[in-house]
Amino acid sequence: MGFIQASRGTRDILPEEVATWQRIEAIAQAILTHSAYREIRTPIFEQTELFERGIGEATDVVGKEMYTFQDRGDRSITLRPEGTAGAVRAYIEHKLHAQGGVQRLWYTGPMFRYERPQAGRQRQFHQLGVEVLGSADPRADAEVIALAADILREVGIQGWTLSLNSVGTKADRQHYRDALVRYFEQYANDLDPDSQDRLHRNPLRILDSKDPKTQAIAKEAPSILDYLSDLSKTHFDRVQELLQRLDIPFVINPCLVRGLDYYTHTAFEFQLEELGAQSTVCGGGRYDGLVTELGGPDTPAIGWAIGLERLVMILQQQSETASTDIDIYCASRGVEAEAQALQVSRALQQAGLAVEVDLSGSAFGKQMKRADRSGAPLCLILGDEEAQNRTLQLKWLGSGEQEVLPQSALIERISDLKKKIILSKLAKRV
RNA sequence: GCGAGCGUAGCCAAGUGGUUAAGGCAGUGGUUUGUGGUACCACCAUUCGCGGGUUCGAACCCGUCGUUCGCCCCA
Known part of the structure:
Protein backbone atom coordinates (compact mmCIF):
# COMPACT_ATOMS: atom_id res chain seq x y z
CA MET A 1 0.00 0.00 0.00
CA GLY A 2 1.28 3.42 -0.86
CA PHE A 3 -0.21 5.37 2.00
CA ILE A 4 1.61 6.37 5.11
CA GLN A 5 0.52 4.64 8.27
CA ALA A 6 0.79 5.75 11.88
CA SER A 7 4.29 5.16 13.25
CA ARG A 8 5.12 1.97 15.04
CA GLY A 9 3.88 1.99 18.61
CA THR A 10 1.50 4.90 18.05
CA ARG A 11 -2.19 4.75 17.31
CA ASP A 12 -5.21 6.86 16.57
CA ILE A 13 -7.93 7.17 19.16
CA LEU A 14 -11.10 7.19 17.10
CA PRO A 15 -14.29 9.09 18.03
CA GLU A 16 -16.00 6.08 19.55
CA GLU A 17 -13.14 5.56 21.99
CA VAL A 18 -12.62 9.25 22.69
CA ALA A 19 -15.91 9.23 24.58
CA THR A 20 -14.34 6.87 27.12
CA TRP A 21 -11.25 9.06 27.42
CA GLN A 22 -13.31 12.16 28.00
CA ARG A 23 -15.29 10.40 30.69
CA ILE A 24 -12.12 9.33 32.50
CA GLU A 25 -10.62 12.80 32.26
CA ALA A 26 -13.80 14.45 33.53
CA ILE A 27 -14.03 12.09 36.51
CA ALA A 28 -10.37 12.49 37.40
CA GLN A 29 -10.53 16.23 37.10
CA ALA A 30 -13.57 16.44 39.36
CA ILE A 31 -12.06 14.22 42.03
CA LEU A 32 -8.68 15.93 41.98
CA THR A 33 -10.15 19.41 42.02
CA HIS A 34 -12.26 18.52 45.05
CA SER A 35 -9.11 17.34 46.79
CA ALA A 36 -7.28 20.64 46.28
CA TYR A 37 -5.08 19.44 43.40
CA ARG A 38 -4.31 21.89 40.61
CA GLU A 39 -3.44 20.97 37.06
CA ILE A 40 0.01 21.71 35.68
CA ARG A 41 0.94 21.53 32.00
CA THR A 42 4.60 21.15 31.20
CA PRO A 43 6.38 20.74 27.84
CA ILE A 44 6.35 17.46 26.00
CA PHE A 45 10.10 17.69 25.45
CA GLU A 46 12.82 18.69 27.87
CA GLN A 47 16.58 18.81 27.93
CA THR A 48 17.89 15.28 27.97
CA GLU A 49 19.87 15.92 31.11
CA LEU A 50 16.72 16.45 33.15
CA PHE A 51 15.73 12.82 32.70
CA GLU A 52 19.25 11.50 33.03
CA ARG A 53 19.61 13.15 36.40
CA GLY A 54 16.02 12.72 37.54
CA ILE A 55 15.23 9.17 36.56
CA GLY A 56 18.75 7.77 36.83
CA GLU A 57 21.22 6.91 34.12
CA ALA A 58 21.32 3.26 35.06
CA THR A 59 17.60 2.71 34.53
CA ASP A 60 16.21 1.11 31.40
CA VAL A 61 13.99 4.10 30.78
CA VAL A 62 17.00 6.36 30.41
CA GLY A 63 19.47 3.78 29.16
CA LYS A 64 17.57 2.41 26.21
CA GLU A 65 14.06 3.80 25.94
CA MET A 66 14.34 7.53 25.45
CA TYR A 67 13.36 9.38 22.29
CA THR A 68 16.40 11.64 22.13
CA PHE A 69 17.54 13.87 19.27
CA GLN A 70 19.63 16.94 18.54
CA ASP A 71 17.61 20.02 17.65
CA ARG A 72 18.74 22.66 15.15
CA GLY A 73 20.61 24.48 17.89
CA ASP A 74 22.53 21.30 18.60
CA ARG A 75 20.87 20.79 21.99
CA SER A 76 20.09 17.30 23.17
CA ILE A 77 16.32 17.07 23.50
CA THR A 78 14.23 14.19 24.81
CA LEU A 79 10.52 13.50 24.48
CA ARG A 80 9.38 13.02 28.05
CA PRO A 81 9.23 9.36 29.11
CA GLU A 82 7.26 10.21 32.28
CA GLY A 83 5.72 13.22 33.96
CA THR A 84 7.39 13.61 37.33
CA ALA A 85 10.72 15.03 36.19
CA GLY A 86 9.08 17.84 34.21
CA ALA A 87 6.64 18.69 37.00
CA VAL A 88 9.47 18.86 39.53
CA ARG A 89 11.56 20.96 37.14
CA ALA A 90 8.69 23.43 36.83
CA TYR A 91 8.21 23.41 40.60
CA ILE A 92 11.84 24.41 41.09
CA GLU A 93 12.06 26.79 38.14
CA HIS A 94 9.02 28.81 39.18
CA LYS A 95 9.85 28.57 42.86
CA LEU A 96 6.51 27.08 43.76
CA HIS A 97 8.10 26.05 47.04
CA ALA A 98 8.32 29.76 47.89
CA GLN A 99 4.52 29.80 48.12
CA GLY A 100 5.01 27.75 51.24
CA GLY A 101 3.10 24.72 52.36
CA VAL A 102 2.25 21.76 50.25
CA GLN A 103 1.85 21.86 46.48
CA ARG A 104 -0.66 19.38 45.13
CA LEU A 105 -0.36 19.02 41.36
CA TRP A 106 -1.85 16.81 38.68
CA TYR A 107 -1.16 16.44 34.99
CA THR A 108 -2.15 14.40 31.99
CA GLY A 109 -0.69 14.00 28.52
CA PRO A 110 1.37 11.90 26.16
CA MET A 111 4.63 10.20 27.18
CA PHE A 112 7.19 8.54 24.93
CA ARG A 113 9.34 5.46 25.34
CA TYR A 114 11.17 3.65 22.59
CA GLU A 115 10.11 0.10 23.37
CA ARG A 116 8.83 -2.89 21.53
CA PRO A 117 5.05 -2.46 21.44
CA GLN A 118 2.67 -5.04 22.82
CA ALA A 119 -0.76 -4.96 24.38
CA GLY A 120 -0.82 -2.21 27.00
CA ARG A 121 2.53 -0.87 25.90
CA GLN A 122 3.15 1.70 23.20
CA ARG A 123 5.81 4.17 22.17
CA GLN A 124 3.47 7.08 22.62
CA PHE A 125 1.10 6.51 25.51
CA HIS A 126 -0.79 8.67 27.97
CA GLN A 127 -0.55 9.09 31.68
CA LEU A 128 -2.55 10.92 34.27
CA GLY A 129 -0.52 11.64 37.37
CA VAL A 130 -0.41 13.47 40.66
CA GLU A 131 2.49 14.88 42.63
CA VAL A 132 2.40 16.14 46.20
CA LEU A 133 5.44 18.24 46.95
CA GLY A 134 6.49 19.48 50.37
CA SER A 135 5.09 16.89 52.75
CA ALA A 136 6.90 14.00 54.36
CA ASP A 137 3.80 13.11 56.33
CA PRO A 138 2.49 9.55 55.86
CA ARG A 139 -0.92 11.14 55.44
CA ALA A 140 0.27 12.40 52.06
CA ASP A 141 1.06 8.81 51.07
CA ALA A 142 -2.37 7.66 52.18
CA GLU A 143 -4.03 10.60 50.47
CA VAL A 144 -2.57 9.96 47.03
CA ILE A 145 -3.21 6.23 47.24
CA ALA A 146 -6.79 6.91 48.25
CA LEU A 147 -7.19 9.27 45.33
CA ALA A 148 -6.04 6.63 42.89
CA ALA A 149 -8.52 4.20 44.42
CA ASP A 150 -11.29 6.81 44.13
CA ILE A 151 -10.57 7.45 40.49
CA LEU A 152 -10.47 3.76 39.64
CA ARG A 153 -13.75 3.22 41.46
CA GLU A 154 -15.56 6.19 39.91
CA VAL A 155 -14.39 5.28 36.46
CA GLY A 156 -15.79 1.80 37.01
CA ILE A 157 -12.75 -0.42 37.44
CA GLN A 158 -13.35 -3.51 39.55
CA GLY A 159 -11.11 -6.03 41.18
CA TRP A 160 -7.75 -4.34 41.47
CA THR A 161 -5.02 -5.35 43.88
CA LEU A 162 -2.94 -2.74 45.64
CA SER A 163 0.62 -3.91 46.29
CA LEU A 164 2.53 -1.95 48.86
CA ASN A 165 6.15 -1.89 49.91
CA SER A 166 8.71 0.38 51.45
CA VAL A 167 12.13 0.76 49.90
CA GLY A 168 13.28 2.89 52.83
CA THR A 169 15.80 5.67 52.60
CA LYS A 170 18.74 5.69 50.27
CA ALA A 171 20.94 4.44 53.12
CA ASP A 172 18.50 1.66 54.04
CA ARG A 173 18.47 0.54 50.47
CA GLN A 174 22.25 0.54 50.26
CA HIS A 175 22.55 -1.72 53.30
CA TYR A 176 19.87 -3.99 51.99
CA ARG A 177 21.42 -4.10 48.57
CA ASP A 178 24.75 -5.19 50.03
CA ALA A 179 23.07 -7.92 52.05
CA LEU A 180 21.17 -9.07 49.00
CA VAL A 181 24.26 -9.27 46.85
CA ARG A 182 26.03 -11.27 49.57
CA TYR A 183 23.10 -13.65 49.70
CA PHE A 184 22.72 -14.16 45.97
CA GLU A 185 26.46 -14.54 45.41
CA GLN A 186 26.25 -17.83 47.31
CA TYR A 187 23.92 -19.15 44.63
CA ALA A 188 25.35 -17.25 41.69
CA ASN A 189 25.65 -20.36 39.53
CA ASP A 190 22.09 -21.46 40.12
CA LEU A 191 20.51 -18.19 39.03
CA ASP A 192 19.10 -17.77 35.55
CA PRO A 193 21.36 -15.85 33.17
CA ASP A 194 19.29 -12.67 33.35
CA SER A 195 19.54 -12.61 37.10
CA GLN A 196 23.26 -13.32 37.12
CA ASP A 197 23.57 -10.31 34.94
CA ARG A 198 21.55 -8.24 37.38
CA LEU A 199 23.48 -9.42 40.41
CA HIS A 200 25.68 -6.37 40.53
CA ARG A 201 23.81 -3.99 38.27
CA ASN A 202 20.37 -4.18 39.84
CA PRO A 203 20.11 -6.92 42.48
CA LEU A 204 16.68 -5.84 43.73
CA ARG A 205 15.26 -6.87 40.38
CA ILE A 206 16.23 -10.48 40.96
CA LEU A 207 13.49 -10.62 43.55
CA ASP A 208 10.69 -10.56 41.01
CA SER A 209 12.34 -12.81 38.47
CA LYS A 210 9.96 -15.19 36.74
CA ASP A 211 12.47 -18.02 36.55
CA PRO A 212 11.24 -20.80 38.91
CA LYS A 213 14.69 -21.75 40.17
CA THR A 214 15.59 -18.14 40.85
CA GLN A 215 12.25 -17.65 42.55
CA ALA A 216 12.98 -20.48 44.93
CA ILE A 217 16.29 -18.88 45.87
CA ALA A 218 14.72 -15.43 46.11
CA LYS A 219 12.09 -16.76 48.48
CA GLU A 220 14.71 -17.27 51.19
CA ALA A 221 16.48 -13.99 50.46
CA PRO A 222 16.59 -11.27 53.12
CA SER A 223 13.60 -8.95 53.09
CA ILE A 224 13.94 -5.22 52.74
CA LEU A 225 11.50 -4.82 55.59
CA ASP A 226 14.21 -6.09 57.95
CA TYR A 227 16.60 -3.43 56.77
CA LEU A 228 14.41 -0.41 57.28
CA SER A 229 15.61 2.16 59.79
CA ASP A 230 13.32 2.93 62.71
CA LEU A 231 12.14 6.09 61.03
CA SER A 232 11.40 4.30 57.77
CA LYS A 233 9.55 1.60 59.66
CA THR A 234 7.47 4.11 61.60
CA HIS A 235 6.55 5.84 58.37
CA PHE A 236 5.56 2.61 56.67
CA ASP A 237 3.52 1.42 59.65
CA ARG A 238 1.64 4.67 59.75
CA VAL A 239 0.84 4.50 56.03
CA GLN A 240 -0.59 1.03 56.54
CA GLU A 241 -2.64 2.13 59.50
CA LEU A 242 -4.09 5.06 57.57
CA LEU A 243 -4.97 2.92 54.57
CA GLN A 244 -6.80 0.51 56.86
CA ARG A 245 -8.75 3.36 58.36
CA LEU A 246 -9.65 4.56 54.87
CA ASP A 247 -10.89 1.05 54.01
CA ILE A 248 -8.39 0.60 51.24
CA PRO A 249 -7.31 -3.04 51.00
CA PHE A 250 -3.67 -3.74 50.19
CA VAL A 251 -1.11 -6.50 50.27
CA ILE A 252 2.48 -6.06 51.40
CA ASN A 253 4.86 -7.19 48.72
CA PRO A 254 8.50 -6.93 49.83
CA CYS A 255 9.58 -7.80 46.30
CA LEU A 256 7.89 -4.78 44.78
CA VAL A 257 10.67 -2.70 43.33
CA ARG A 258 9.97 0.22 41.09
CA GLY A 259 12.14 0.96 38.13
CA LEU A 260 13.12 4.56 38.61
CA ASP A 261 15.99 5.54 40.86
CA TYR A 262 14.24 8.33 42.67
CA TYR A 263 11.88 6.29 44.81
CA THR A 264 12.23 6.23 48.61
CA HIS A 265 9.99 4.82 51.34
CA THR A 266 6.53 3.96 50.05
CA ALA A 267 6.23 2.22 46.71
CA PHE A 268 2.91 0.93 45.37
CA GLU A 269 1.13 -0.44 42.34
CA PHE A 270 -2.50 -1.01 41.45
CA GLN A 271 -2.66 -4.20 39.43
CA LEU A 272 -5.27 -5.98 37.35
CA GLU A 273 -5.12 -9.44 35.84
CA GLU A 274 -6.87 -8.34 32.65
CA LEU A 275 -3.74 -6.57 31.52
CA GLY A 276 -1.65 -9.71 31.03
CA ALA A 277 2.06 -9.13 31.25
CA GLN A 278 1.53 -5.42 31.88
CA SER A 279 -0.51 -5.82 35.02
CA THR A 280 0.07 -2.38 36.50
CA VAL A 281 -2.53 0.28 35.79
CA CYS A 282 -1.19 2.77 38.33
CA GLY A 283 2.25 2.94 39.85
CA GLY A 284 3.87 5.38 42.18
CA GLY A 285 5.72 6.11 45.34
CA ARG A 286 7.60 8.57 47.46
CA TYR A 287 10.62 10.37 46.06
CA ASP A 288 12.11 12.47 48.79
CA GLY A 289 15.47 12.98 47.11
CA LEU A 290 14.44 14.04 43.64
CA VAL A 291 13.90 17.76 44.17
CA THR A 292 17.40 18.26 45.56
CA GLU A 293 18.81 15.98 42.89
CA LEU A 294 17.40 18.39 40.33
CA GLY A 295 18.79 21.44 42.10
CA GLY A 296 15.87 22.51 44.27
CA PRO A 297 15.52 22.83 48.04
CA ASP A 298 15.24 19.67 50.09
CA THR A 299 11.60 18.75 49.49
CA PRO A 300 9.86 15.48 50.25
CA ALA A 301 7.36 14.36 47.64
CA ILE A 302 5.11 11.54 46.53
CA GLY A 303 3.12 10.80 43.41
CA TRP A 304 1.73 8.23 41.02
CA ALA A 305 0.80 7.85 37.38
CA ILE A 306 -2.07 5.99 35.78
CA GLY A 307 -1.54 4.49 32.33
CA LEU A 308 -4.60 5.70 30.46
CA GLU A 309 -4.42 3.23 27.57
CA ARG A 310 -4.39 0.42 30.11
CA LEU A 311 -7.32 1.95 31.95
CA VAL A 312 -9.33 2.28 28.75
CA MET A 313 -8.44 -1.30 27.83
CA ILE A 314 -9.80 -2.67 31.09
CA LEU A 315 -12.89 -0.53 30.90
CA GLN A 316 -13.65 -1.89 27.47
CA GLN A 317 -13.19 -5.44 28.74
CA GLN A 318 -15.24 -4.91 31.87
CA SER A 319 -18.18 -2.94 30.52
CA GLU A 320 -20.36 -2.58 27.49
CA THR A 321 -19.72 0.39 25.27
CA ALA A 322 -22.24 3.17 25.58
CA SER A 323 -24.76 3.68 22.80
CA THR A 324 -25.51 6.78 20.83
CA ASP A 325 -26.08 10.17 22.35
CA ILE A 326 -28.36 11.44 19.59
CA ASP A 327 -31.73 12.67 20.85
C1' G B 1 17.34 -5.86 21.89
C1' C B 2 15.79 -11.52 21.84
C1' G B 3 12.02 -15.69 20.92
C1' A B 4 7.16 -17.36 18.86
C1' G B 5 2.30 -16.63 16.35
C1' C B 6 -0.62 -13.72 12.97
C1' G B 7 -1.62 -10.16 8.50
C1' U B 8 -7.59 -12.19 3.06
C1' A B 9 -13.42 -6.20 1.95
C1' G B 10 -15.29 -1.09 6.93
C1' C B 11 -15.56 -5.49 10.75
C1' C B 12 -15.45 -11.02 11.81
C1' A B 13 -13.50 -14.67 8.91
C1' A B 14 -12.96 -19.88 5.32
C1' G B 15 -9.21 -21.10 2.12
C1' U B 16 -2.11 -23.66 3.33
C1' G B 17 0.55 -24.57 -4.55
C1' G B 18 -4.30 -25.89 -9.42
C1' U B 19 -8.52 -22.52 -13.50
C1' U B 20 -14.00 -17.57 -11.81
C1' A B 21 -10.93 -16.08 -3.64
C1' A B 22 -16.56 -19.40 0.80
C1' G B 23 -19.74 -17.33 4.46
C1' G B 24 -21.58 -13.73 8.16
C1' C B 25 -22.19 -8.56 9.90
C1' A B 26 -22.21 -3.62 8.14
C1' G B 27 -23.10 -0.63 3.58
C1' U B 28 -25.76 0.61 -1.18
C1' G B 29 -30.04 -0.13 -4.54
C1' G B 30 -34.81 -2.59 -5.07
C1' U B 31 -39.71 -5.28 -3.66
C1' U B 32 -42.17 -0.49 -0.61
C1' U B 33 -41.83 6.74 -6.04
C1' G B 34 -43.91 10.71 1.91
C1' U B 35 -42.69 7.09 6.94
C1' G B 36 -38.24 2.75 10.37
C1' G B 37 -37.44 -1.97 12.97
C1' U B 38 -39.02 -8.12 9.92
C1' A B 39 -38.60 -10.75 5.23
C1' C B 40 -36.85 -11.49 0.23
C1' C B 41 -33.73 -10.05 -4.20
C1' A B 42 -29.42 -7.67 -6.33
C1' C B 43 -24.72 -5.18 -5.80
C1' C B 44 -20.36 -4.82 -2.71
C1' A B 45 -11.84 -7.95 -3.03
C1' U B 46 -9.32 -8.38 -11.29
C1' U B 47 -7.13 -9.61 -5.61
C1' C B 48 -5.17 -11.74 -0.26
C1' G B 49 0.05 -5.64 4.24
C1' C B 50 4.26 -4.43 0.94
C1' G B 51 8.40 -6.13 -2.21
C1' G B 52 10.75 -10.01 -4.68
C1' G B 53 11.78 -14.62 -6.52
C1' U B 54 10.54 -20.02 -7.66
C1' U B 55 6.85 -22.51 -10.63
C1' C B 56 3.24 -24.32 -16.33
C1' G B 57 0.49 -22.18 -12.08
C1' A B 58 0.99 -18.56 -5.48
C1' A B 59 -3.29 -15.81 -0.66
C1' C B 60 -0.12 -20.33 0.25
C1' C B 61 7.52 -20.12 -0.92
C1' C B 62 11.28 -16.10 0.50
C1' G B 63 12.38 -11.14 2.34
C1' U B 64 10.48 -6.93 4.64
C1' C B 65 7.05 -4.00 7.39
C1' G B 66 3.14 -4.06 10.84
C1' U B 67 0.64 -6.40 14.81
C1' U B 68 -0.11 -9.93 18.91
C1' C B 69 2.01 -12.98 22.85
C1' G B 70 6.30 -14.00 25.91
C1' C B 71 11.39 -12.22 27.80
C1' C B 72 13.70 -7.58 29.37
C1' C B 73 11.44 -3.37 31.42
C1' C B 74 7.35 -0.40 32.56
C1' A B 75 2.03 3.14 32.88
Missing part, protein backbone atom coordinates in the same frame (compact mmCIF):
# COMPACT_ATOMS: atom_id res chain seq x y z
CA ILE A 328 -33.47 13.54 17.60
CA TYR A 329 -32.94 12.40 14.01
CA CYS A 330 -34.17 14.89 11.46
CA ALA A 331 -35.50 13.58 8.14
CA SER A 332 -36.49 15.96 5.39
CA ARG A 333 -37.15 15.98 1.66
CA GLY A 334 -37.65 18.81 -0.82
CA VAL A 335 -35.73 22.07 -1.22
CA GLU A 336 -37.93 24.24 0.99
CA ALA A 337 -38.56 21.51 3.57
CA GLU A 338 -34.84 20.82 3.87
CA ALA A 339 -34.16 24.47 4.59
CA GLN A 340 -36.88 24.60 7.24
CA ALA A 341 -35.65 21.37 8.77
CA LEU A 342 -32.19 22.84 9.10
CA GLN A 343 -33.63 25.92 10.83
CA VAL A 344 -35.72 23.86 13.22
CA SER A 345 -32.79 21.54 13.99
CA ARG A 346 -30.57 24.45 14.83
CA ALA A 347 -33.14 25.80 17.23
CA LEU A 348 -33.34 22.42 18.92
CA GLN A 349 -29.55 22.13 19.09
CA GLN A 350 -29.30 25.57 20.63
CA ALA A 351 -31.87 24.47 23.18
CA GLY A 352 -29.48 21.72 24.23
CA LEU A 353 -30.77 18.71 22.33
CA ALA A 354 -28.47 16.48 20.27
CA VAL A 355 -29.87 16.54 16.76
CA GLU A 356 -28.54 14.75 13.69
CA VAL A 357 -29.74 16.09 10.35
CA ASP A 358 -30.01 13.60 7.49
CA LEU A 359 -28.24 15.16 4.52
CA SER A 360 -28.81 12.40 1.99
CA GLY A 361 -31.94 13.76 0.29
CA SER A 362 -33.01 10.15 -0.25
CA ALA A 363 -36.53 8.76 0.05
CA PHE A 364 -38.22 8.96 3.45
CA GLY A 365 -38.08 5.20 3.74
CA LYS A 366 -34.30 5.32 3.66
CA GLN A 367 -34.11 8.23 6.01
CA MET A 368 -36.39 6.49 8.48
CA LYS A 369 -34.20 3.42 8.34
CA ARG A 370 -31.20 5.54 9.24
CA ALA A 371 -33.21 7.26 11.97
CA ASP A 372 -33.91 3.89 13.46
CA ARG A 373 -30.27 2.83 13.30
CA SER A 374 -29.08 6.08 14.82
CA GLY A 375 -30.65 5.05 18.10
CA ALA A 376 -32.39 8.39 18.53
CA PRO A 377 -35.70 8.03 20.39
CA LEU A 378 -37.37 10.77 18.37
CA CYS A 379 -37.55 11.48 14.65
CA LEU A 380 -38.57 14.78 13.16
CA ILE A 381 -40.08 14.60 9.67
CA LEU A 382 -40.47 17.53 7.33
CA GLY A 383 -41.63 17.18 3.69
CA ASP A 384 -43.32 19.39 1.09
CA GLU A 385 -46.69 19.24 2.79
CA GLU A 386 -45.31 20.26 6.20
CA ALA A 387 -43.16 22.95 4.62
CA GLN A 388 -46.24 24.46 3.01
CA ASN A 389 -48.18 24.51 6.28
CA ARG A 390 -45.17 25.41 8.43
CA THR A 391 -45.70 22.27 10.47
CA LEU A 392 -43.62 19.20 11.18
CA GLN A 393 -44.17 15.60 12.25
CA LEU A 394 -42.80 14.22 15.48
CA LYS A 395 -42.46 10.48 15.49
CA TRP A 396 -41.47 8.46 18.55
CA LEU A 397 -39.44 5.60 17.19
CA GLY A 398 -40.08 3.33 20.14
CA SER A 399 -43.88 3.36 20.01
CA GLY A 400 -44.50 4.57 16.48
CA GLU A 401 -46.66 7.32 17.95
CA GLN A 402 -46.75 10.37 15.69
CA GLU A 403 -48.15 13.89 15.84
CA VAL A 404 -48.32 16.99 13.66
CA LEU A 405 -47.23 20.25 15.20
CA PRO A 406 -46.86 23.84 13.99
CA GLN A 407 -43.19 24.72 13.84
CA SER A 408 -43.89 27.77 15.95
CA ALA A 409 -45.13 25.54 18.77
CA LEU A 410 -41.91 23.55 18.96
CA ILE A 411 -39.97 25.78 21.31
CA GLU A 412 -42.63 25.74 24.01
CA ARG A 413 -42.71 21.94 23.82
CA ILE A 414 -38.98 21.57 24.38
CA SER A 415 -38.93 20.79 28.09
CA ASP A 416 -41.70 18.26 27.54
CA LEU A 417 -39.71 16.68 24.70
CA LYS A 418 -36.56 16.51 26.79
CA LYS A 419 -38.44 14.69 29.51
CA LYS A 420 -39.82 12.13 27.09
CA ILE A 421 -36.45 11.65 25.41
CA ILE A 422 -34.79 10.88 28.72
CA LEU A 423 -37.55 8.45 29.61
CA SER A 424 -37.30 6.53 26.33
CA LYS A 425 -33.53 6.36 26.63
CA LEU A 426 -33.85 4.92 30.11
CA ALA A 427 -36.44 2.44 28.92
CA LYS A 428 -34.16 1.29 26.14
CA ARG A 429 -31.27 0.71 28.51
CA VAL A 430 -33.26 -1.91 30.43
